[in-house]
Amino acid sequence: MAKELGYTTMESPIGPLVLASTEEGLCYIEFADEEYGLETLHRWCKKTFLGISPERDDAINETAKMQINEYFAGERQTFDLPIVLYGTPFQKTVWNELKNIPYGETRSYKDIALAIGASKAVRAIGGANNRNPIPIIIPCHRVIGSNGAMVGYGGGLSIKEHLLTLEDAQVSMQLPSNSAVR
Numbered sequence: 001m002a003k004e005l006g007y008t009t010m011e012s013p014i015g016p017l018v019l020a021s022t023e024e025g026l027c028y029i030e031f032a033d034e035e036y037g038l039e040t041l042h043r044w045c046k047k048t049f050l051g052i053s054p055e056r057d058d059a060i061n062e063t064a065k066m067q068i069n070e071y072f073a074g075e076r077q078t079f080d081l082p083i084v085l086y087g088t089p090f091q092k093t094v095w096n097e098l099k100n101i102p103y104g105e106t107r108s109y110k111d112i113a114l115a116i117g118a119s120k121a122v123r124a125i126g127g128a129n130n131r132n133p134i135p136i137i138i139p140c141h142r143v144i145g146s147n148g149a150m151v152g153y154g155g156g157l158s159i160k161e162h163l164l165t166l167e168d169a170q171v172s173m174q175l176p177s178n179s180a181v182r
Contacts, residue, residue, distance in 0.1 A: 005050060006057025007041060009034045010065050013072050013166075014159045019061045020054055025082030026064045028133050031155040044133065048086040068136060072166070077103035079137050086133065094128035101142040104167040108146040130154055142169065 005027075007020040018037030020028035028044060030037040041054050063081050070076035085092050097115050101107050107115075109125045118124070125143075132140040135155060141163040145151040153160035 003052070004057075004060075005045065005052050005054045006060035007038070007054040008056070008058045008061040008065065009037065010068070012068065014155070014162050017068070019064050019068075021057075021060045021064065022084055023060075025084045026061070026134060026137065027084040027086060029135055029137065031135070031159060050086070064137075071136065074166070077167075081137075083134055083137060087128075087131065090124065091128040091131060094125055095132055095134075095138050095140075098129070098132070098138050098140055098143065101139055103139075104169050106142045106144045106164070106169050108144060110146050112143060126152065136163070139163075142167075 003023065005020055005022055007018055007028075010017050010019065015031060016033045016037070018028075018030040018032055018034060018041060019026065020041055028041060030040050032040060038054065045052065045054065067076055067079050067081055071079070085095055087095065093116050094112060097112055100115070109122045109129070110119075112125045112129075113119050113122050116125075129140045129143055130152065132138050132154070135141065141153060141155075141160045150157055150160055150164070
């Protein structure tokens, strides 16, 4: 179990981000300013049973900040930094599969379900995707509806659209007629 959790904030083209890392690696990114981001980080710590309070630590997050800035500058397509996943075994399986989606490509929730051998778990895939604690690094923005439309994103569809546009991903940019996960 982690002994320390250091957080930092950064500005990005999609707005402010709060990043948090343990001594083992990056474990949390929130699309929020510091005040709101710290509130959600404290709640996340309680849910994951970390039992520690985050402390400001810019140094522990420096590599993650640098790589995220490189990503937004179009200079990085893959991330090379240690990450630590806190979630259920099923969530971790989904999140690990999301890391296999190449830059500039998308997959449907059904594609992810088939890839992990859980063809009937499309809705559960959506739930795990929604709880991804390390968006951008674990590219949940690359998951779209089976009809090619953008559906659901924890940071909002405008952020998802920005990330997919940055990656020049070929995806329908229309919103679905209903918000159900497909």
